[in-house]
Amino acid sequence: MSLQEAPAIWGAMRARHGQDTATAPGFARMISTCLDNGVDWVDHADIYDDGAVEALHGQALQHLTASERGRLRVISKCGVRFASPGQPGVRLHHYRSDAAWLHQQVDASLARLGVEQIDLYLLHRPDYLMQVEETAGALADLIESGKIAACGVSNFSVHQVDAVTESGRVHPIANQVEVSPFHADALDNGQLDQARRRAMVLLAWSPLGGSRLFVGDDAASRRLRTCLEAMRTRYSGAPGIDSLVLAWLRRMGVTPILGTASIERLQRQVSELAAIEMDVQDWYEILEAARGIRVP
Template sequence: MRHTPDPGPRRLGSSDVAVGPIAYGCWRFAGTGVEAATAKIGTALDCGMTLVDTADIYGFDGSGGFGDAEVLLGRVLAGSPDLRDRMVLATKGGIRPGVPYDQSGDYLTTACEDSLRRLGVEHVDLYQVHRPDVLTHPEELAGTLRSLVDRGLTRLVGVSNFTPSHTRSLRAHLGDALVTTQPEWSALCLDPLDDGTLDLCTETGVTPLAWSPLAGGRLVSATPGDERVARVVEVLDDLAAVHGVDRATVALAWTSTHPAGAVPIVGTQRVDRIVSLAAAAQVRLDRTEWYRVLAASRGVPLP
């Protein structure tokens, strides 16, 4: 039985699909040329970041750009078809600008079909519900997700930004077919630790994919005057010196150390940073080190 996450591949839930211990995310991906985009995806895959996470909404700026990140990734795959076989391709749907959430069967099915068309693929490996639409009964949502799998549009399904109770109610209808959950999780966002998300993962085997593991960059480009960030950064820098890596690498390793085995999804658009962050998979923090970061984030000594 595994209690401490391995530095190697992680299986997605109870499936036989394995991914690297760090994933690459495309939230900030839209807006460059295909050559630059191909270099990022190729580097991420070379570094073992085999899960590539995108969403239909990535690229949307409030008025336009819906689907742009998927279109760009689709161009990358069209130009370098070998990359598709090397990745576990994940996307998301269910945020509908102006609504704002819609997981009705008709909408989500069309959203998934549209994502495949933009990506230029016959199927994705993981289709995730981006944010909960509490007006869709979980039984209906489960039926829709099962039908996407049955039709071969996705191999696996997951959720994102679901509370543990949302996840449980969906799981009651999907069982182990629900393989991932994607919460925000970092040394500055402790919600999954406090709200039971990580406990639900250890209980059920659902794999947590951690979004914004560097707090969207706040852990690396600390905002002057933010005392909480300053406290956390001071401890991360101490640990970085001990382990001979940089602060970002330690911050990533911190998210993976919990036994739920989170896979952090990094979002840098710089190829050199993709390479350096990959080292996080080799960094093991001991209990004292891990709890030092937690205490700094909470701002009180741990009882």
């Protein structure tokens, strides 16, 4: 399934901390569940647990059938560096986007993931020192060599996406940004409009606010929960409040990256998401509940 058609993506960032997904057989069961439910894409990054999540993916592949491995699509990212035992010599958080770094990180991710090609490779964060020609050229070379099938960006502003695209070397097919009712900047800062205009996929990280939806004790979280609890009874089968938020994202054409490490939860979220046709007034009600103000 193409990225454009994907109803959702599974994000593996928390996989090693989840009961279901911390081992290779468990991770493989999650992947099988994703594939059975139409979620063919899994999101990684070189920094997730210093590469250990990608390595877990690689180990899990041997527990999948050849047909499952053939259908699975992988996203990974590079560019973020932070002080950790897995990044020797790094003394402070910073970003890198030079060609040598990209080539090195793609090779390392391919080896850990146990795949010959990464289906979508993202620049994880905008590097203020980025030399656009060099970085875009490196991405083009990686596509040419077959190590990556396509490229995109993450947390890039509209102007930063324009800079990469207008280099003429590559066409980023996705921008992965934080989007949820709690964090809806993309609706007004041009990222959503740009994705539509350029036929890019806007991928939403932390679609549920990274669990704030359930545990947040702030006013916006409480208002949103109250709103969603009342709303769910208006939908057939009374879906979970999480699925309503995912449907809110889908309603505007944004693709959520599901962060759960629970197989049962992922299965429920995906099947409920498929069944929800979100009413336009409900969509605005969710926005207003999170913002705490009415739209003008």
